[in-house]
Amino acid sequence: MTETLAFGTVDTVLGRLLVSETETGIVSLDFRDTPAARERAARKTGLPVVDAPGRLDPALAALRDYFAGDLKTFELPIDWRLTGDVQRQVLTTLYETVRYGQTITYGALGDRSGTEVHAQVIGQVMGGNPIPLIVPCHRVVASNGLGGYSGGSGVEVKRWLLTLEGSIPATLDWDIASPPR
Incomplete structure (x- = not known):
């Protein structure tokens, strides 16, 4: 059987994914x-x-539920083919151990993954994550603040996602239906 690639889209507050x-x-x-x-x-x-049609239904439904605030854990099969060995080890550790509402520092993720790479390298791994949101690189933060984020429009998307998950407190004007500014 020849492997194939299929696409699906879902409209979210962050745009069409x-x-x-x-x-x-x-x-x-x-x-x-x-x-x-x-x-x-x-x-x-x-x-x-x-x-x-239908292949992506579970993933798209999971993303809709996540953005509605109803899904706490993605339990989707992952194809890691677009990652190298170290990146796969770090991202698998992230996917399997850092839950909704939790954060971890770049350095702590490096330690937990057993890769013995510097926090800056972990940041590069996060920046190259081919499956953001589902493999939650937004949950990886700097030891002195949010750190960067290359997904969507940048760090404000990270802040919005962490607010959705309750990792950081919502401001008075935060709304689940309002896109990050």
């Missing part, structure tokens, strides 16, 4: 559904793109 999935699992998530994002996913995986 593009999710890519193989028969193995979710392989990428992009904060913008654009032709360039679709081409990039197809090129990186090297797989033929198919129209596979």
